[in-house]
Structures are given as C-alpha cells and as structure tokens.
Ligand SMILES: [Fe+2]
C-alpha cells in the first residue's frame with residue numbers, strides 16, 4: 001500500500017508522533033518537532049529540581065497544571081496554570097523546581113532560527129496582553145512578545161469551529177483539555193490532551209469540536225499577529 005505510506009508521512013509533518021524522553025530526575029517529556037521548533041510536554045514529579053542550564057534555542061513555557069518555581073536569569077517566580085509564560089532567550093540560564101507535593105505538567109517550546117530576534121520582557125515573564133470572546137463561548141487570552149504570540153483558546157462543544165483559513169504566520173498548537181478535530185491541508189487528526197500540531201505559513205487549517213463540552217488549546221503564532229506596542233484592535 002505505497003499510497004498509504006505517503007499519506008501517513010505527510011500527516012506526520014503536521015502532527016508529529018511524540019517521542020518520550022525519561023530523565024534521571026524522574027521528569028518525563030513528550031517531544032514533537034517540525035524543522036527548527038520543538039514542543040515539549042513535561043511531567044515534573046513533586047520535589048524535583050530541573051537544574052539551571054542554557055542553550056542557543058529560545059525557550060518559552062507555561063504551566064498547565066500544578067505550581068512550578070521557575071527561574072530565568074536571576075528572576076524567580078511561581079507559575080500557576082496558564083497565568084503567565086516565561087521566556088528564556090538564547091543562552092540565558094533557566095531552571096525550575098517543583099516545590100509542591102503534586103505533579104506539575106508544563107508545555108515548553110524551543111526554537112532557533114538565525115533570522116529571528118528572541119526578545120523577552122525585562123523580568124522574563126510575559127503577562128496577559130488581552131482577553132476577549134472571539135465568538136460566544138469561545139474565550140481567548142493573548143500573550144504577546146515581539147517574535148511570538150500565545151493564544152489560549154476555548155472552542156465550544158457541539159460543533160464549535162474555527163473555519164478553514166490560512167495566513168503568513170506559522171501556527172503551532174497543543175490541546176490541553178477536551179478534544180477536537182484539527183485539519184491542516186488535507187489531513188485531519190483528533191486532538192486530545194498533549195497532541196501537538198505544526199502549521200507552516202500559508203498552510204490551510206481549521207478546527208471543529210464535536211464533543212459536548214469545551215476544548216482548550218495553547219496556540220502559538222510566529223511572528224505574532226499583533227504588535228504589543230501598538231494595542232491594535234483584534
Ligand atoms: Fe531549557
């Protein structure tokens with residue numbers, strides 16, 4: 001079935017299969033990648049310290065569940081679910097500790113492109129830029145930095161949808177609750193917790209939630225669609 005293999009490979013470009021990395025300190029990471037961008041979903045057991053380290057890739061991350069003490073450069077802050085994102089620009093040391101008695105789940109994105117300039121807020125933590133209802137029941141929250149935009153989006157159940165469209169921005173997304181059907185070009189995948197999609201510039205995409213409850217995802221846009229200096233209307 002040669003044809004099926006071709007289809008399967010193309011689909012894995014948009015919806016790469018996660019690779020599991022298990023670290024000695026007990027952290028488990030599900031990693032997906034397309035080109036220069038890697039998405040990591042990390043499970044950090046209670047009491048575990050992720051040592052300070054640095055790399056040439058910029059890293060942005062958020063906590064999905066639990067509470068994580070995050071350190072970037074000499075700034076330390078407790079991150080709670082989806083309240084803020086941290087950015088560790090290239091070669092800036094960063095690390096984390098789970099000081100709680102519950103597992104932490106976090107999403108991190110690592111990326112390096114020579115032509116991009118990886119800025120960060122002065123204290124490395126990115127606050128909510130704005131919140132709004134895109135459609136009734138479709139609440140969205142934006143975090144914006146010069147090179148990246150994070151959009152937390154709910155899609156209502158019973159057929160709520162983001163109609164097919166395309167744009168010049170790269171778009172990457174991670175399902176963090178519920179589930180939905182995501183289509184990129186002609187390939188459809190059922191998104192569930194942790195499933196990640198990668199959509200390059202100009203690739204058509206759409207989403208529909210056929211469940212009877214909301215679904216939530218973290219979506220990244222590179223470059224951002226909004227300029228954080230000029231608070232343009234969305
Ligand atoms: Fe890192």
Ligand SMILES: [Fe+2]
Nearest residue numbers: 165167171205
């Ligand atoms: Fe889009």
